[in-house]
Amino acid sequence: MPLPCNLVVLLSGSGSNLQAMIDAFSHRDSPVCIRAVISNRADAFGLERARAAGIETRVLDHAGYDGREAFDQALMALIDGFEPTLVALAGFMRILTPGFVRHYHGRLLNIHPSLLPRHKGLHTHKRALEAGDTEHGCSVHFVTEELDGGPLVVQAAVAVQADDTPETLAGRVHAQEHQIYPLAVRWFAEGRLCLGSHGVSFDGQPLAASGHLIRP
Missing domain, CATH: 3.40.50.170 (Formyl transferase, N-terminal domain)
Structure with a gap:
């Protein structure tokens, strides 16, 4: 084992x-x-x-x-x-x-509360609402020297509701963070996920630039 x-x-x-x-x-x-x-x-x-x-x-x-x-x-x-x-x-x-x-390098993961590359940095839920986004979410990515700019592993998207506030939207996004972050860590631990010289691979195949996209 x-x-x-x-x-x-x-x-x-x-x-x-x-x-x-x-x-x-x-x-x-x-x-x-x-x-x-x-x-x-x-x-x-x-x-x-x-x-x-x-x-x-x-x-x-x-x-x-x-x-x-x-x-x-x-x-x-x-x-x-x-x-x-x-x-x-x-x-x-x-x-x-x-x-x-x-x-x-290649063994440092981060989770960010937006659908990268949209809304890098802080206050993402407020910015998503101000931008009129119909969809928001969270992203797990490998960390590089570019802030919130490393290769994507997995994203989870949630629909933005007409009556959403930054707080209500954050609540739904957080629920998805708690799903996809352990998932990405498990993939890495099981040897299914890695970052090489040609980008992210999953099960031995190149992963799309947007990573896995999950829509609950």
Whole structure:
């Protein structure tokens, strides 16, 4: 039986996507072992979720470092101590340095609350409504040096309702995040998903630039 995929999760907030992973991978035969959860904020509720599940936690406060480079160097050393196969960003509110991204090339995933390449950055639900989008959603992608611009793995789309607010739309999008992020991690752990020199492949075949698209 192959060894499980060692996963390290980085977060800054409530950790609802972490909880989805805990729920998905807590069984004995899981292909994923969540080795550690690391936060740059000691008050992140995601740390409590991890502790409740018996997962090791670490806090690395960025305020204690002189600039992004120094913080990211310390963060890499901390992450690598857990021998990760994969690193997942789950609401980690830091812009990562190119050196960090290169260090984890092909084994660094992120989830973003929009149908990339639309609405990169923050306040995506409000921006989707202001743009008059009829469809919104979330995307899992490999991380590259381009902010929210790495190759797509899987997206989930939801219809925008006429009476939606940013909060109601966010609620439906979050529900889909909790489905597709564990799915993408599982694909990686099972060896079905990888990022190579020619882009993303899935089951040995090139994946379309838009990734898998799921419409619940």
